[in-house]
Amino acid sequence: MKKMIIGIIIGIIVTLVIVTVTILVYTKFFMFVPDKGGMINQDIEPTGDIKTYEDSVEFKGMTVSQWREKIRQYHNRNPKDIYCYYDSSEFIAIVYNEKDEEVAHYRFDDETGYALDTISGDVVDFLEGKTVEVSTTYGTTVKFIDNQFLAIGYVPDIHLEEFVNNNFVSEDDFKMLSVNDFRHEDERKEGNxxxxVFIPKTSDVKVEVYDCFINDKGELELDNTLISNTVGSFVLLDDYMPESTTPTMCIKLKYHGFEDIIPIVFSGKDGKLDLTGHEMEVLDISPY
Structure with a gap:
């Protein structure tokens, strides 16, 4: 009987040791290390609780507290709060001002460590404390000529495969583009x-897309904002009438001192995009 009791006690002790070791291993290698896919690597709302992970969570060899300090320095030490956290596998930093307004929303690149501000469209190198200009043509085969810095393609379904083969490394690269669908619900259901497709040359190319119209004075006037603060290539789906020579959609284009509004119109002669006056800046990659 005595031996049985001793055996039970030993069994309990061994079980407790195993459980304790398991918890410690899980905590050390999963809960606090983002790259292991643990708890901190889940979708987390940016709350003050995240600050408790500052000394244990790392990105590119730096702790969260170190990144917060770099971001604070870049913003001239003015932010009220800076929250850094992992959303799935992506490192995120959100900056708030004294009015608790979100003034910057940074998404970090795993390879370069650069951060894209989805509010301003700027790409920032916090280690150097400056914005950087990076190529945004990865995955494409577009060749810009001289001073051109934006490629635009009008791509009907019948020419989609040809367009992808001519301008992208692979179909998967094309499918990775963000898609902005502004079609009416009925047209979307019918697939009409x-x-x-817009392909800017670098991250410094700022493209904004608007609805527009010709007012009573015969002047071009911008209306609703469709797309703004984008970085990289994107697709726009719309009910725009391609045969129209009167613009109802325009782009505002900025790059290194250049700034202009370009109406999206089609030539009445050959039906091609009419980029008259902007051939030096814009490359037409539409399949004809």
Whole structure:
């Protein structure tokens, strides 16, 4: 009987040791290390609780507290709060001002460590404390000529495969582009509409897309904002009438001192995109 009791006690002790070791291993290698896919690597709302992980969570060899200090220095030490956290596998930093307004939302690149501000469209190197200009043509085969810095393609479904083969490394690269669908619900259900593909040369190219119209004075006037603060290539789906020579969609284009509004119109002669006056800046990659 005595031996049985001793055996039970030993069994309990061994079980407790195993459980304790398991918890410690899980805590050390999973809960606090983002790259292991543990708890901190889940979707987390940016709350003050995240600050408790500052000394244990790392990105590119730096702790969260170190990144917060770099971001604070870049913002001239003015932010009220800076929250850094992992959303799935992506490192995120959100900056708030004294009015608790979100003034910057940074998404970090795993390879370069650069951060894209989805509010301003700037790409920032916090280690150097400056914005950087990076190529945004990865995955494409577009060749810009001289001073051109934006490629636009009007791509009907019938020419989609040809367009992808001519301008992208692979179909998967094309499918990775963000898609902005502004078609009416009925047109979307029927699969109707038009496709425009925009490929900027670098992150410094700022492209904004607007609805527009010709007012009573015969002047071009911008209306609703469709797309703004984008970085990289994107697709726009719309009900825009391609045969129209009167613009209802325009782009505002900025790059290194250049700034202009370009109406999206089609030539009445050959039906091609009419980029008259902007051939030096914009490359037409539409399949004809």
């Amino acid at each position: 509409g038009n496709r425009f």
